[in-house]
Structures are given as C-alpha cells and as structure tokens.
Amino acid sequence: MTAPQDKPNDGGVPVPVTPAGASSGAPAEHPPSSPAGRGMFGNQGSGDVSGYGGLVRQRRPIEAASRPFGGYFDEVYDALEEAYPGFADAIEKVVVDRGELTLHIRPERIAEVCQVMRDDLALRFELCSSVSGVDYLGADERRLHVVYHLTSMTYRRRVRLEAAVPVEDPHLPSVTAVYPTADWQEREAYDMFGIVFDGHPSLTRILMPDDWEGHPQRKDYPLGGVPVEYKGAEIPPPDRRRSYQ
C-alpha cells in the first residue's frame, strides 16, 4: 500500500485527492489464516483465478500489545493486577486491536477473573454482554475459543476476555455463578461448538434439537447440503462451491 499522505511535488498540476475510505489497506493485503471449511471445487490452491495464484501473501500476525496500551486499558490492566492475586498466572496475552482490549485468560481461571472483574471497585464490569465461541481450526492448537464481552456501566468501558481450549478436552469453568446471564449463552456455545462449561446448572442444547449429533458451528462440521439441480446443472452445497480466498 502506498502512503497517500506523501504528496509528491506536483508542480502546480492538480493531483487527484485520495477519496475518503481509500486508506484502509483492506483489499488484497491479508490472506486468510486457515483453510478451515473452505471450498474445494477440485482446487487445493488459493482458488485465485486472477493469474496471480502463485503469489504468497504475508499475513500480518496479531501481536501481543506492549505497555502503554492507551486509553483506559492500562487502568483496567493495573486494577486487575492489583485485585487478583493469580494475575501473572492467569493472563496469557494482552492484545489491543482496533481500539478494543482483549485479555487472553487461562481457561481454568476464567470464572475467578470474571468474579474479580465484576466485584472490584476499580473494575466494576457489572454486565456480561455476550459470550460466544469461535473455532480457529488450523490456526490454533487450542482451537475452540470462548469470547466474553464485559461491560462496565459505571465507567462506560468494555473489555474482551478470551479463553482457548483444545477440542480433545474442551472444558472450562462456567461463569454462570458470577454472571447468571451467561446461562443461555454458554448453552449456545456448548450447542454450537461443543465447549463444556463445568459447573453450569443445566448444560443442554438450546437452539438445536436435543438429539442432534455434532456441533454445527465448528469449522469441520460437514454442511451436508444436497446438491441442487437447476436447469440441468448441479449446484453443490455452499462449503463445496468455488471460493475466492
């Protein structure tokens, strides 16, 4: 990407101004992190039909942030360190990206951390906005991530906690004792990803039928779509269609 702000000496000739929104560096910069669930179409490569299929693009890894994190992030980090004795042991990584703070927590410590996040006077994350699962198949050994979005109504802050568990042993403590609202959301994460929340009062399926097999939002879950015939041609199920990556 060229830096549009370096304006060359134009010698009085009008130079086109970079349009608003053009500086994002969005297209074609970042290839995907994993081949998870991507289409085949007899094609094991990039699926690129542009003629540049042999090009290997560098993917920018999301790096751990270093102090100072900026904004209120340092205050949250320091307050948690002060209030929680097992802090050094529990925090795996701190990521600051797009103005959001992510604390990667060791899964077995997640309920304790949530307790401190809720109760400490300097933290006061009263509301657990969202609990969701993400499957990083092929990108992380502990591929199942549980993502908690906490909101502090007192300080008007948000923070994201993330805990990663391996698919062979997808256990971590439930936070329902701290945030009762996590009840259904943990059930959904169990239903869709097979993540087991120990200590949950009734961890059963919630959206899929009780006798459903498998966890549909895992990236290796077969879609099982039936090829659709339309005017004599067959259209394969979505995960087997040609994909542009």
Place this chain on the structure above:
Amino acid sequence: MTTSNYATERETTEGKVFTVTGGDWDTVVSGTDPINDERIVVNMGPQHPSTHGVLRLILELEGETVREARSVIGYLHTGIEKNLEYRTWVQGSTFVTRMDYLSPLFNETAYALAVEKLLGISDDITERANTIRVLMMELNRISSHLVWIATTGMELGAISIMLYGFREREYILEIFEIITGLRMNHAYVRPGGVAQDVPEDAIIKIREFLKLMPKRLKEYEDLLSGQPIWIERTKNVAVLDVTGCLALGVTGPVLRSAGLAWDLRKTMPYCGYETYEFDVPTHTDGDVWGRYQVRLAEIRESLKIVEQAVDRLAKPGPVMVADRKIAWPAQLAIGIDGMGNSLEHVAKIMGQSMESLIHHFKLVTEGFRVPPGQVYVAIESPRGELGVHAVSDGGTRPYRVHYREPSFVNLQALPAISEGGLIADVIAGGASLDPVMGGCDR
C-alpha cells in the same frame, strides 16, 4: 398370584376370577402431599398465539399460580450465523436483516458498523449516510414499539389497540418501501454506507407522519392509560428490579423501566447520536406498566430524532464511502420488484466500460478482503443491547459473526418475572419483554 386390596381372586368352574374393587380412598389421600399433587404441568406453545412466535413455555401450576416456568427456544433457528460464513461480507447484510424481523434496520446497522470497524473505515462514513441510518433506525424503533403495543394489547384483551398499532406501523412500512423498495428485509444499510439516497417523496411522507403520530399516540393513551382493566393487568405485574436485570443481562426498555437510564445511544454513542437532542425515558416501577410507559415515551423521543434527522437531510452529500474497492460500482434503483441495479448503469458498464464490468464482477462475486481481527459493536435496538461480534481471518467472507440478541438474553428473565404469579400474568410478563423469536433463535 398375590392378593391385594384392589383385586381379590377366587377359583370358579370357568377359571380364575378377579374382583376388582377400589382401594381405601382415605389411605390413598393421606399418603400423598396435598400441595404437590395439585401441581400440574402445562405446555404452552410453541404454537400458542400469546407467546410472540414459536416460543414454548413449560409451566408447573398450582391452581392458577405458576410455581416453575421454563422456556424452550430454538424452533425458529435458521443457522444465519453459520450461513454468513459462506457469503461475502456485503451479502451478510441480506442475512442479518432477517434475524429480528421487527427491527431489520438495527441488525443491518450493527453488522455494517462491525464490518466498518474491521476495515478501519469507521471515520470515513459520510455524514449523510450516518444521518440516514439514524433516521431509518428511529423509524424502525417506532414501528417495533407499535407492534409491541399492538400485540401486547391484543394478548391482554384490548383488540382495538392491536388494529391501531398495526395501522400506524403500516405507515412506516410504506416509508421504508419508498426508500428501500421493501417493507421488511431491506438490506439497505451496507458496509460503507447505505444502498442509496432517500428520495424526495419519502421526506414528504415522513413529515406527514411526524404530524400524524403525536395525535395517534394521544389516542393510544386515551384508550389504555386510564383503563381499569389495562391498569389491573399491568401494574405490579412481572416486576424485575435493576439488580435482577443486570444479573440476567436484561437491557433496553425493561432495564429502563426499572430505573436505570442505560441507553447506548447516550452512554456509548455511535452513528452520531451524541449530536441529536433527545431524552432517555425511565420509570421506577419495573413492572409491565412501567415498560408500557417507557416504550410510549420512547416513541415520542424517536419522533424528535427523526425530525432532526430529516432537517439534516436537506444538505446533500454522498451516502457511501468513496473507496471503490468497498462501495459497489452499481447505482442501485428501486424497481417494481424492489431494489436492484439501475438499468441505465447496467447498460453503461455493459456497453461502454469493460473495466467497470470486470471490477463490478470481481467486487460482487469475490467481494473485498477484510483485515484479520475481531471487533464487538453494540447498538441500542428496540429490545436492548444488540451486539455483533465479528471475526475476520483476512478473507472475503466473515470467519465468524455472532449476534448478541437482546431477545435471546432478555428471555432468560421469564422465569424470574413469572414464577409465583398467576398464569395470566405470564402472558403480560412475557409480552413486556418483547421477545422476537426470529432474533432469539437466529
């Protein structure tokens, strides 16, 4: 064969004969718990007309008192989150709009804001696009609250208000039809802006609506607020205080009816809400009556915002980011079957510009790439905090999109507000949470 009190046996020439008699009724009665045995389990739904869609409630009743209530959801699960992973980022807006079908423009806006944050173009969204988003969302908030008052009225026996609520909602849907081409499922708010500008006749219609609606609101209040049955059915029914709301994650009008003025439009503004003048109505009772009052007051506040937004639309400007790697080159137009490519534009790119055609084709079929990372964006929907957790792996399609649906989260409060009350109040309490099962089950 054992002899019991209930069936004595004797041998006859025809064979063995049992004489079946009743037991000693007194011993039977004394052997049971008179309270527990009175309990019956009633299955309400999933097709019950008063459960706001396909919601199933399992109620354990003692007489008419609800001792335990459990809700069963998932009957409307359509796998939208999973489907999004197989479509481009732009196509996602046509999927998310179908989640909570009473507030489609909120679903779209939350999604668009998340994608824009991932792209890093949040600051490039034009002023006019933001104004149109606010305008559409507030109209949508009014229409959603109108459906709430209509259906709740019907469920509590006030049939007239149902007709009136849907009548006014129809007016808003007509405005939506002029602007987006469709009454529902608009796919109008797209990553980068909105699909097209607001036409002039829509502005006229909105101005008419702004004149009409306050009178109609007055009618609703005349009809309901002083009505003894309505008051009996709503006051002190399904009470949930602030502590209960926060523990159960309940946000939106239900939280505000308990007294906490938490509205993301004020506390964590987006789309330029900080530049509009409006109040956050609250109530202190935390009951169905309070929620009714809060929602009616919110309609009034939304009308104020709509008026300000319409005034701002007098200033023309672009409604989409200028980056041609994100904005579709097509000039969309409203046709007889909804919004689509304008025929003039198609003729131009087909006939004159090969590059436009290639670019159009690549952008529509392949889509744009979004740098890897994750964001969480939350907006204030008519039902509470609508959050989008979007993850990109750098590809042209979402890696994962999770919707934090207020209907889903709020519905958890149903046992808390209905247990110990009467079965008739389950209806009032459940309706006051305003769950939309399309959003809840996604």
